[in-house]
Amino acid sequence: MTVVDRTRPGRRGSPELRAGPQVADRDGGPPVLLWSWSLDELGETLRRHACGATLSPEEAARAARFRSRRTADDYVTSHLAARVALAEVLGVPSGDVVLGRLPCPGCGDAHHGPPGVLEPRSDWRISLSRTRGYAVLAALEGAPLGVDVEAPRALSVDVLADVTLTPAERSHLLALPAPAQLAGFYRTWTRKEAVLKAIGVGIAGGVDTIDVRADLDGAVLVRHGVGSESVEWLVRDLDLGHGLVAAVAQPSDSAGQVHPRDIFQSSLFRAGQNGD
Numbered sequence: 001m002t003v004v005d006r007t008r009p010g011r012r013g014s015p016e017l018r019a020g021p022q023v024a025d026r027d028g029g030p031p032v033l034l035w036s037w038s039l040d041e042l043g044e045t046l047r048r049h050a051c052g053a054t055l056s057p058e059e060a061a062r063a064a065r066f067r068s069r070r071t072a073d074d075y076v077t078s079h080l081a082a083r084v085a086l087a088e089v090l091g092v093p094s095g096d097v098v099l100g101r102l103p104c105p106g107c108g109d110a111h112h113g114p115p116g117v118l119e120p121r122s123d124w125r126i127s128l129s130r131t132r133g134y135a136v137l138a139a140l141e142g143a144p145l146g147v148d149v150e151a152p153r154a155l156s157v158d159v160l161a162d163v164t165l166t167p168a169e170r171s172h173l174l175a176l177p178a179p180a181q182l183a184g185f186y187r188t189w190t191r192k193e194a195v196l197k198a199i200g201v202g203i204a205g206g207v208d209t210i211d212v213r214a215d216l217d218g219a220v221l222v223r224h225g226v227g228s229e230s231v232e233w234l235v236r237d238l239d240l241g242h243g244l245v246a247a248v249a250q251p252s253d254s255a256g257q258v259h260p261r262d263i264f265q266s267s268l269f270r271a272g273q274n275g276d
């Protein structure tokens with residue numbers, strides 16, 4: 001695994017690149033579209049607007065398997081909202097968007113690979129993440145991506161660091177002043193999960209072997225993959241407000257800017273606000 005920081009002068013990599021967005025601007029790839037929403041607010045809005053989107057039988061079955069009603073509601077809200085958001089991008093009614101799972105690149109299983117847009121057929125790839133009260137959807141045309149969001153809560157950083165971080169990440173984290181360790185852990189964790197989701201295997205892809213250089217601010221390049229296939233990923237921290245910690249990863253050769261989108265500005269919701 002090779003990690004190259006191109007975000008700081010005086011370190012390995014291209015010295016003219018000082019920050020994540022500059023890496024993206026220079027490369028001029030397609031944008032990462034990013035929606036984040038409060039699940040309570042969005043659930044209420046979806047209830048007020050008949051969006052025409054329904055869950056697939058697989059999604060309905062998954063929603064029915066959650067033991068907590070709240071978790072099930074959050075899953076349903078996220079998946080209906082994802083249809084509204086993606087319909088706008090794909091130029092179709094939200095009822096025509098079918099979400100499902102792509103085959104797992106690790107084992108080929110059709111049920112636990114990354115999420116995908118099954119209909120209409122396109123090159124768009126998506127990633128989803130939920131934490132207490134909030135959800136994120138990211139979409140990129142022509143390349144895989146992964147997103148992760150977490151609402152930090154108190155936890156035993158040293159215990160978790162032992163089982164989830166590389167030795168270098170662990171030493172860096174535990175050398176931080178105690179009050180900074182929790183934030184440092186979440187930054188490391190969200191970067192890892194973003195890469196492992198982009199690869200498509202989730203945390204089965206070696207959470208304690210991928211080094212995401214959380215000692216570096218800004219965008220970092222991380223090489224990791226499954227089997228013999230290794231890819232260089234561009235990993236960027238996201239500022240979503242509300243005390244959330246989040247990151248997005250994509251292949252470095254597809255690097256474009258991150259474009260935040262507001263789902264409440266989608267034509268469906270705007271039409272409802274105007275009483276149409």
Ligand SMILES: CC(C)(COP(=O)(O)OP(=O)(O)OC[C@H]1O[C@@H](n2cnc3c(N)ncnc32)[C@H](O)[C@@H]1OP(=O)(O)O)[C@@H](O)C(=O)NCCC(=O)NCCS
Nearest residue numbers: 106107112113114115128129130148197200201202203204
């Ligand atoms: C993917 C994973 C890291 C998500 O963890 P999490 O922090 O609990 O949940 P998040 O809210 O951040 O993300 C959930 C989303 O991850 C996505 N996801 C699930 N499996 C994924 C995978 N293999 N690759 C990319 N994304 C995946 C799903 O879209 C899910 O959203 P949904 O529940 O609305 O469908 C975790 O579920 C995991 O590692 N699962 C194991 C996958 C597996 O079985 N791999 C076997 C390889 S052989």
